[in-house]
Ligand SMILES: Cc1cc2nc3c(=O)[nH]c(=O)nc-3n(C[C@H](O)[C@H](O)[C@H](O)COP(=O)(O)OP(=O)(O)OC[C@H]3O[C@@H](n4cnc5c(N)ncnc54)[C@H](O)[C@@H]3O)c2cc1C
């Protein structure tokens with residue numbers, strides 16, 4: 001159901017003291033097809049079983065010969081620290097993917113705003129490379145709001161500064177530094193509700209009209225506090241939900257454990273490209289966990305409902321998809337996160353595209 005790829009680390013480039021870009025080459029010699037904004041999930045074998053971590057491409061297919069991901073250290077984080085401290089050129093990593101829906105739009109709007117912080121720049125950097133690589137002058141105007149501690153800890157700052165000079169009509173960036181005063185193109189402020197509202201109103205000259213709302217797209221990738229603030233402000237300013245695209249790196253919650261009842265079972269049928277697999281789940285067991293228990297490699301990464309790599313289309317039956325704040329009952333035609341999906345009907349059929 002999912003294909004594991006072996007990727008050799010070709011080079012490691014330190015971007016800041018705690019973030020590095022890993023350029024990768026598929027060991028099988030075939031190209032790795034991906035889109036700007038997608039990510040790979042690295043698969044690590046540990047004493048307590050297989051663990052996965054997602055890393056977004058910082059490269060862009062049109063601009064870079066080889067794919068690359070950029071990893072930022074998380075304090076006490078198991079695999080970010082492993083990669084940054086121990087991985088070296090020549091090492092082979094195992095990965096699944098690419099996956100992800102943080103993609104550029106098919107139809108370009110007039111303006112794209114990016115609101116990011118820290119390692120959230122990674123998928124956005126891939127977008128920016130793709131957008132700025134084109135000479136098409138009808139491409140959107142791009143505004144990047146980028147929050148960090150200071151310039152030294154700002155990943156890809158040299159590139160971003162250069163783009164501001166090279167593309168003054170198409171690209172602007174405003175940094176938000178919490179620990180550095182008087183830096184160029186920067187505010188010594190936290191990116192809070194009031195400030196964001198003020199900046200957007202200034203940007204749109206005080207009038208956010210219907211036309212503006214229809215022609216602006218926002219991409220958010222930041223820690224949850226900033227994402228929540230930004231989303232609230234944008235909704236308050238009446239930007240429609242579909243104009244706000246989000247990539248979440250850290251799950252906001254642990255999936256609440258449901259009591260498992262092994263006397264009640266559901267049949268799951270999974271249709272892949274050339275295969276059909278049937279297995280059973282217990283009541284209270286996620287579809288993904290049941291598949292893994294049977295040794296069936298359904299795709300996944302975060303197991304927390306944030307990355308969408310486990311999405312499958314429901315063909316028959318009903319599934320409860322349990323998020324932190326709501327449970328959606330999904331049926332035929334709808335997409336199911338199998339990692340947080342519990343079969344409701346006796347039989348459920350899913351399809352992987
Ligand atoms: C779709 C997606 C794309 C991602 N892309 C990138 C990327 O391009 N670059 C990148 O560096 N990371 C990225 N991540 C995050 C990455 O997958 C790992 O979660 C991160 O590296 C931490 O893993 P770890 O094993 O070091 O930490 P863990 O051992 O898993 O976590 C240790 C602790 O840190 C917290 N934590 C985990 N991640 C973060 C974080 N990012 N910030 C603050 N606290 C955190 C955890 O909740 C936990 O409490 C992405 C995640 C997703 C879901």
Ligand code: FES
Pocket residue numbers: 299300301302303304305306307308309310311337338339340
């Ligand atoms: S595995 Fe990430 S959403 Fe299901």
